[in-house]
Amino acid sequence: MSFDPDVFDYVILGGGSAGCVLAGRLSEDPSLRVLLLETGDRAERHPESLRADGYKDAFVNDELLHHRFSAPQPGCAGRPLFLGSGRGMGGSGSINAMVYLRGSEADFHAWDVPGWGWSDVVPAYEQLERVLDVRPREPTAFTEACIASAESVGFHRERDLDNGHLLGALGYEAMNYRGEQRRSAYVAFVQPHLDRINLVVRTGAHVHRLVLDDRRRVVAVEYEEGGARRTAKVRREAVLCAGALESPKLLMLSGVGPRDVLRAHGVEPAFDLPGVGENLHDHPNVQLFYYGKRAVDCNYPQLYGFHRALAGSDLPPDQADTCYVFYPARSSFREATMRMVPALTVPPALYRRTRLPQVVKAGVGMAFRPGFVRRAVERVYGLVVILGKPKSRGTVRLASADPRAQADIDPAYFADPQDMETMIAGVRLARGIADAEGLRPWGGPEVLPGRFVRSDRALAAFVRRMAMTTYHYAGTCRMGQVAGSVVDAQLRVRGVENLRVADASIIPEVPVSALNAPSMMIGWRAADLLRAAAG
Numbered sequence: 001m002s003f004d005p006d007v008f009d010y011v012i013l014g015g016g017s018a019g020c021v022l023a024g025r026l027s028e029d030p031s032l033r034v035l036l037l038e039t040g041d042r043a044e045r046h047p048e049s050l051r052a053d054g055y056k057d058a059f060v061n062d063e064l065l066h067h068r069f070s071a072p073q074p075g076c077a078g079r080p081l082f083l084g085s086g087r088g089m090g091g092s093g094s095i096n097a098m099v100y101l102r103g104s105e106a107d108f109h110a111w112d113v114p115g116w117g118w119s120d121v122v123p124a125y126e127q128l129e130r131v132l133d134v135r136p137r138e139p140t141a142f143t144e145a146c147i148a149s150a151e152s153v154g155f156h157r158e159r160d161l162d163n164g165h166l167l168g169a170l171g172y173e174a175m176n177y178r179g180e181q182r183r184s185a186y187v188a189f190v191q192p193h194l195d196r197i198n199l200v201v202r203t204g205a206h207v208h209r210l211v212l213d214d215r216r217r218v219v220a221v222e223y224e225e226g227g228a229r230r231t232a233k234v235r236r237e238a239v240l241c242a243g244a245l246e247s248p249k250l251l252m253l254s255g256v257g258p259r260d261v262l263r264a265h266g267v268e269p270a271f272d273l274p275g276v277g278e279n280l281h282d283h284p285n286v287q288l289f290y291y292g293k294r295a296v297d298c299n300y301p302q303l304y305g306f307h308r309a310l311a312g313s314d315l316p317p318d319q320a321d322t323c324y325v326f327y328p329a330r331s332s333f334r335e336a337t338m339r340m341v342p343a344l345t346v347p348p349a350l351y352r353r354t355r356l357p358q359v360v361k362a363g364v365g366m367a368f369r370p371g372f373v374r375r376a377v378e379r380v381y382g383l384v385v386i387l388g389k390p391k392s393r394g395t396v397r398l399a400s401a402d403p404r405a406q407a408d409i410d411p412a413y414f415a416d417p418q419d420m421e422t423m424i425a426g427v428r429l430a431r432g433i434a435d436a437e438g439l440r441p442w443g444g445p446e447v448l449p450g451r452f453v454r455s456d457r458a459l460a461a462f463v464r465r466m467a468m469t470t471y472h473y474a475g476t477c478r479m480g481q482v483a484g485s486v487v488d489a490q491l492r493v494r495g496v497e498n499l500r501v502a503d504a505s506i507i508p509e510v511p512v513s514a515l516n517a518p519s520m521m522i523g524w525r526a527a528d529l530l531r532a533a534a535g
């Protein structure tokens with residue numbers, strides 16, 4: 001039989017956190033040909049995405065981000081919100097803050113999917129962590145003062161934030177770094193194995209759609225590379241790993257999704273699956289800022305806390321509803337401002353078509369140059385309040401049959417009134433930490449929202465004006481047995497023979513903590529499921 005270089009046993013669409021783990025593991029078997037397609041660049045082209053302290057520089061590099069905006073959000077004063085995510089090998093895991101948190105036992109219980117409870121996912125996490133090699137950062141005087149303050153308002157110090165019990169817990173979270181190196185899924189699972197002849201990695205390869213035959217079997221993947229249209233043939237299975245904002249779009253472009261939406265955009269439906277793109281949710285956050293009495297002495301968001309801010313919500317009793325991050329401005333405030341000011345001030349239409357965002361970004365960068373500004377920033381710290389268990393649900397909908405066009409994304413932040421109540425309660429709890437004894441030697445005045453913003457009404461207005469994404473998009477190809485689920489417990493797409501989804505989109509309900517570890521765990525387990533299916 002002659003060798004066809006375009007035939008692969010497995011084709012993985014998206015080289016992010018989940019896709020890299022999956023590709024690395026599947027290609028351990030030399031008899032299997034694995035193709036990994038990634039629209040962005042090789043990570044080596046952007047060395048900041050490989051360095052632990054390069055995370056802030058990676059976040060401002062336009063090449064390393066997908067730039068998207070949400071639909072105007074009624075819950076956020078009508079603003080369209082910036083919804084970036086990572087682009088290039090390693091995906092969001094190559095630009096993120098390296099926070100490694102598994103989630104809590106209660107989070108996985110709420111998934112209610114057989115085989116995905118806490119005791120099922122922990123073995124995968126443990127194996128993943130042996131390869132990733134995660135660890136917390138060293139305590140500093142500032143972080144210890146934060147812990148002392150939080151303890152006095154009801155948090156308890158927890159040495160292991162990955163033990164499944166997060167309610168009231170506060171401590172140094174694990175981070176995926178080793179020395180100066182970021183340990184992304186790419187660094188740990190793909191980079192060391194680029195010499196495997198059965199693993200083909202194509203970057204700059206933008207997937208357009210999956211090709212299904214009459215029996216709804218994926219026979220090929222169409223993609224564009226260097227301006228040329230290419231096709232990869234699928235011998236066994238294709239796996240969507242493009243992230244929660246892109247995997248549902250690729251399904252819809254391939255004819256799998258809500259029939260009416262597909263037809264409205266001229267895509268011939270292959271299978272009517274109304275749940276595709278539903279159930280979008282994310283962790284919105286707001287930041288309180290303080291001008292401290294002296295320079296803060298840590299450089300990473302390395303201290304996380306979890307609590308139940310809203311009394312009387314219908315969450316299970318052991319479930320935290322909010323997450324608290326102690327943010328030293330010196331770590332990345334300049335870069336975060338360079339990223340966010342253009343996104344907040346340049347209208348989306350001009351953001352996409354002009355160089356105005358770059359001009360604004362450069363201007364913001366310059367404003368941070370003078371020494372007195374830098375010294376002031378060193379004293380600023382933030383308390384980030386993250387809505388950990390949002391009730392609101394939004395959508396990702398096809399906006400065009402053009403694979404390069406952004407989907408219509410409506411995260412529906414604060415559509416459920418309880419989310420705003422929880423957020424306001426969370427802001428009050430965070431203020432309690434900031435005002436407590438432990439932080440007094442450091443603490444200065446609250447700069448944002450400011451002492452006079454006190455009533456529920458004023459705090460709600462602050463949240464609506466300032467809320468932003470935590471980049472934890474989830475749920476748009478929901479796993480489960482309930483109506484609206486897109487994949488089953490083996491991650492198989494309903495109605496299609498040999499297609500799975502393995503990324504943050506399958507998460508039925510977002511864990512209270514963060515999403516990189518769960519996404520990598522999903523990639524890890526997808527490899528086990530594919531191997532088991534192959535026999």
Ligand SMILES: Cc1cc2nc3c(=O)[nH]c(=O)nc-3n(C[C@H](O)[C@H](O)[C@H](O)COP(=O)(O)OP(=O)(O)OC[C@H]3O[C@@H](n4cnc5c(N)ncnc54)[C@H](O)[C@@H]3O)c2cc1C
Pocket residue numbers: 013014015016017018019037038039040059084085086087088089090091092093095096097098099100101205206207208241242243244246250470471472473503504505514515516517519
């Ligand atoms: C700035 C930022 C900071 C974050 N900080 C943290 C943190 O500290 N800790 C944490 O736990 N989580 C964090 N997150 C979230 C976490 O990193 C993500 O939830 C997780 O990486 C999602 O993994 P994924 O595999 O689902 O998607 P991704 O890692 O986003 O991967 C999807 C990949 O698919 C590619 N792709 C998309 N469309 C196509 C196409 N058509 N063709 C080819 N390729 C395509 C993308 O370019 C990307 O590389 C952060 C995210 C961001 C953006």
